[in-house]
Amino acid sequence: GAGVSQSPSNKVTEKGKDVELRCDPISGHTALYWYRQSLGQGLEFLIYFQGNSAPDKSGLPSDRFSAERTGGSVSTLTIQRTQQEDSAVYLCASSLMAGVDEQFFGPGTRLTVL
């Protein structure tokens, strides 16, 4: 079946603009996760959803970052007033339910802020 998909695959934006990144999880997966992969920094956890709710938003780097999930499926990660330090690959993952070990990852969105 289809895996996790993300769009766009690449996004180049100017500093100060807002961007919206989209994630389509595997059908039937109730848990959805966002991570950020920066050069030389490894993977940084941002936020997770169980259904439509996000119990813990403390991983988001600043209040410019927000995420939502509607209908228990698609999720969007929004970055307002982008800064150059936001440049990274943003990865989305899903799992059957929270607490299940294996997370399935999408290919990521590469964000470049000029």
Added chain:
Amino acid sequence: GDSVTQMEGPVTLSEEAFLTINCTYTATGYPSLFWYVQYPGEGLQLLLKATKADDKGSNKGFEATYRKETTSFHLEKGSVQVSDSAVYFCALPQGDDKIIFGKGTRLHILP
């Protein structure tokens, strides 16, 4: 807090060489341990896992043994191939909401 430390890369080997990528962890309790792999241009995928002490995870010729006494989960392969060139991440889950990843080790295999 929980953490994962893995050897820095890049690691460059010739085809058919023996591979070890070291990984040690700090965790409360005895979580599952994972190795994820990211091939060029592809998303992260689970390579292998072990769910309890002394378990050995294996896949595609790779192995890793969960060593509680040394808090380690080193990745090994007896004979690497060019197609194994990728970035490898050691990882452990924390609660229900996230996986803690190491910084990744880039592996280059020369033909």
